[in-house]
Amino acid sequence: MKQHGYHRGPTGIRLSILAMSIASLHGMGWAQSADAGAEAAPPAVVVTGTRVSNRSVLDTASPVDVVSAELINNNGVTEVSQALSAALPALNFPRPGLTDGTDTVRPVTLRGLAPDQALVLVNSKRRHASALVNVNGTVGRGSASADLNSIPAAILQTVEVLRDGAAAQYGSDAIAGVINFRLRENRSGGELSASSGARITDYGVNPGTPPAGLALDVPRSRKRTDGHSTTLSGWKGFTLAEDAFLTVAAEYKKQSHTERSAYDVRQQYPLVNGKFDPREQDFQRYDTWGGEPELTQATVFANAGIPLQDEARLYGSASYQRRDSRAAGFFRRPLQDENIVSVYPDGYLPVIAGSVALLIKRRNFPWNGTVRLKLDGPSLPA
Numbered sequence: 001m002k003q004h005g006y007h008r009g010p011t012g013i014r015l016s017i018l019a020m021s022i023a024s025l026h027g028m029g030w031a032q033s034a035d036a037g038a039e040a041a042p043p044a045v046v047v048t049g050t051r052v053s054n055r056s057v058l059d060t061a062s063p064v065d066v067v068s069a070e071l072i073n074n075n076g077v078t079e080v081s082q083a084l085s086a087a088l089p090a091l092n093f094p095r096p097g098l099t100d101g102t103d104t105v106r107p108v109t110l111r112g113l114a115p116d117q118a119l120v121l122v123n124s125k126r127r128h129a130s131a132l133v134n135v136n137g138t139v140g141r142g143s144a145s146a147d148l149n150s151i152p153a154a155i156l157q158t159v160e161v162l163r164d165g166a167a168a169q170y171g172s173d174a175i176a177g178v179i180n181f182r183l184r185e186n187r188s189g190g191e192l193s194a195s196s197g198a199r200i201t202d203y204g205v206n207p208g209t210p211p212a213g214l215a216l217d218v219p220r221s222r223k224r225t226d227g228h229s230t231t232l233s234g235w236k237g238f239t240l241a242e243d244a245f246l247t248v249a250a251e252y253k254k255q256s257h258t259e260r261s262a263y264d265v266r267q268q269y270p271l272v273n274g275k276f277d278p279r280e281q282d283f284q285r286y287d288t289w290g291g292e293p294e295l296t297q298a299t300v301f302a303n304a305g306i307p308l309q310d311e312a313r314l315y316g317s318a319s320y321q322r323r324d325s326r327a328a329g330f331f332r333r334p335l336q337d338e339n340i341v342s343v344y345p346d347g348y349l350p351v352i353a354g355s356v357a358l359l360i361k362r363r364n365f366p367w368n369g370t371v372r373l374k375l376d377g378p379s380l381p382a
Contacts, residue, residue, distance in 0.1 A: 044066045044158075046060055046064050046066060047160070047180070047182075048064055048121070048160040048162050048178050048180040062163075063163045063164055064160055064161065064162050064163070065087075065088055065161045065163065066158055066159070066160055067084065067087050067088065067158065067159040067160075067161065068158055069153070069158065071083075071087055072153050072159070073153055073154075073193070075087065078195055078229075078231040078233070078253065079093075079153075080148050080149055080152075080153050080156070081093040081106065081108050081149050083153065084108070084148070084159060084161070084179075088161055088163075090110060090161070090163045090177075091108060091109070091110055091161065092108070092110075092112070092139075093108050093109075094106070094107075094109075094139045095292070096136075096138040096139070097260075097289075097290050097291050097292070097327075098288070098289075098290060098327075098328070098329060098330060099134075099136040099138050100135075100136060100327070100329070101132045101352070102132070102134050102136060102138050103293045103327035103354075104132075104293060104295075104325040104354040105130050105132045105147050105354075105356065106147075106149070107134060107139065107140040107143065107145040108145065108148050109176070110161070110163070110177045110179065111176050113175060114140055114143045114176070115139070115140040116129065116140070116173065117143075117173065117174075117175040117176040118145070118173075118174070118176040118177055118178070118179060119166070119170050119171070119174035119179070120145075120146035120148065120178075120179050120181075121178060121179065121180040121181065122151070122180075122181045122183065122317065123180075123182060123317065124182075127146045128146065129144050129145055129146050130144055130146060130356075131144065147356075148179070150299065150321045150323075151181055151299075151301065151319070152233060152249050152250070152251035152299045152301055153233065153251070154191070154233045154234055154235040154249035154251060154301075155183050155184055155235060155247065155249035155303065156181055156182070157182050157183060157184045157185070158182045159179065159180070159181055159182070160178075160179075160180040160182065161177065161178070161179050162177045162178040162180075163177050164177055165177065183247065183301075183303040183317060184247040184249070184303060185245050185247060185305060186235070186245060186247045187237050187244070187246075188237045188238075188239060189236075189237050190235055190237060191234055192232075192233075192234035193232075193233050193234060194230075195230070195231045196228075196229065196231075197228070198225055198227055198229070199224075199225070199226060199227035199258055200224075200225045201223070201224045201225075201260065202221070202222075202224075203221070203224075203260065204220060204221045204222075205221070205222065205262040205263070206262075207220075207263040207264070207265050208265050209265065210265040211265075211266075211276075213276060214265075214280060215281075216265060216280075216285075218263055218265060219263055224258070224259065224260065226256060226257070226259060227255065227256055227257065227258035227291065227292050228255070228256045229254070229255040230253070230254050230255075231251065231252070231253045232251070232252045233250065233251040233252070234250060234251075235247060235248065235249035235250075236248055236249075240304070241306065243307050244304075244305065244306040244307065245304065245305055246302065246303075247302065247303045247304070248300070248301070248302045249299075249300070249301045249302075250299065250300050250301075251297075251299045252297070252298050252299075253295065253296070253297045253298075254295070254297075255292065255293075255294065255296075256294055257289055257292055257293055257294040257327070258289075258291030258292040259286065259288075259289050259291055260290045260291045261287065261288040261289070261290040262286075262290075263285050263286065264286070264288070264331070265285070266333065267280070267335065268280060268333050268334055268335065268347065269283075269334050269335060270334075270335045283346075287331040287347070287349065288328065288331045288349065289349070293326060293327035293354075294325060294327075295323065295324070295325045296323070296325075297321065297322070297324075298321065298322050299319070299320070300319065300320050300321075301317070301318075301319040302317060302318050303315075303316075303317045304316055320357075321356070322355075322356070323354075323355070323357075324353075324354070324355050325353070325354045325355075325356075326351055326352070326353050326354075327351070327352050327354065328349050328350060328351050328352065329349070329350040329351075329352060330350075331347060331348075331349050332344070332347050332348050332350065333347045334346055334347040
C-alpha cells in the first residue's frame with residue numbers, strides 16, 4: 001500500500017501542474033484579448049537629451065526620467081525640490097541648517113556632483129542661477145545654483161531629468177545632467193489645493209557632560225511639535241484667441257521655524273568669586289535654532305503661447321516670487337568675546353533675515369521650418 005501510494009503521488013502532482021499551466025495559458029490569452037481591445041496609451045515624448053523632436057522616453061539613447069505633475073502633487077510635500085528628490089534617486093535635496101543664506105536658498109545636486117554642474121531648463125530654455133554663493137561647509141560649497149523652489153508645482157506639466165553628462169549638447173554646465181521643467185499649456189480648466197501640517201519629532205541626543213561642579217539635570221531625549229506649515233496653490237487656464245493659451249499659477253506658503261538643538265551643558269556666565277553664577281541653573285539651554293527657517297513666500301507664474309501663421313508661434317513666460325525668511329546662527333554665550341555683556345547680559349541669538357525677490361520674463365518669437373520669399377518665379381529660400 002505504501003509503494004502504491006508512492007507511485008500515485010508524482011502522477012497527481014504532474015496532473016496538477018498541467019492543469020495549472022492550462023489555466024495560466026487561458027488567463028494569459030484572456031488578458032491579451034482584453035488588452036488588444038483597449039486603447040494603448042501613447043508613449044511619453046521627451047525633448048531633453050535628444051535632437052530628435054519625436055523621441056519617446058523608451059527610444060531615447062540617454063537615461064531620461066519623466067516625472068508627471070500628478071506624482072509631484074501627490075507625494076505629500078509642497079516643495080518642488082523635495083518632491084523630485086523623493087521621486088528620483090539620482091537627485092538629492094539636502095536641508096542644511098545654521099548655514100546663513102543657504103537656509104533660505106537651498107541647492108539641489110544631481111548624481112552627487114556640484115549643484116552648478118546640473119543644467120536647469122524651463123521649457124527647454126536656461127533658467128538663471130541664484131545670486132547666493134554657498135560659502136559655508138554644506139553641500140555645494142563655492143557654487144551658485146538655480147533655485148528650484150522658485151517654480152510652483154502647480155505650473156508644471158512634466159519634469160524631464162537627464163541622468164547623464166550632456167556637455168556636448170548643452171555645454172559645460174550640464175556635466176551632471178539636465179533638469180527640464182515643462183510648463184502647462186492649458187486653455188481652460190483649473191485646480192485649487194490647500195495643505196497644512198506640522199513636524200512632530202521624538203529624538204535622542206547626547207549633549208555631553210557639564211563642567212565639574214555645575215549640577216545640571218541633563219535630558220537625553222526630547223519631543224517637539226513645531227514647524228507648522230500652510231500652503232495654498234492653484235492654476236487656471238485662459239483662452240486668449242483661437243488655439244492660443246494662457247496658464248497662470250500661484251502659490252502662497254507660510255512656515256514657522258523648527259528647533260532641534262541639544263541641551264547646552266556649557267558654562268554660560270563668568271565665575272563669581274570662583275563659583276558658578278546662580279543664573280546657570282535657570283538658563284534656557286535649548287538656545288539654538290537647529291532646523292527649518294521661518295518662511296513666508298508668494299509666487300506667481302504665467303505661461304502663454306499664440307500661433308501666428310503657418311508654423312510660426314509667439315510664446316513666453318514670466319514669474320515673480322517674494323520670499324522672506326528668518327534663520328539663526330549659533331548662540332553667543334554671555335561670557336564669549338563676541339558678546340557685549342552691557343548690551344546682552346544673557347547672550348544673544350543672531351537672527352538672519354533673508355529676503356529674495358525674483359522677477360523673470362522670457363519672450364520668444366521662433367520660426368519653425370524654412371522662410372521663403374514669394375517672387376514672380378518659383379519660391380526661393382531666403
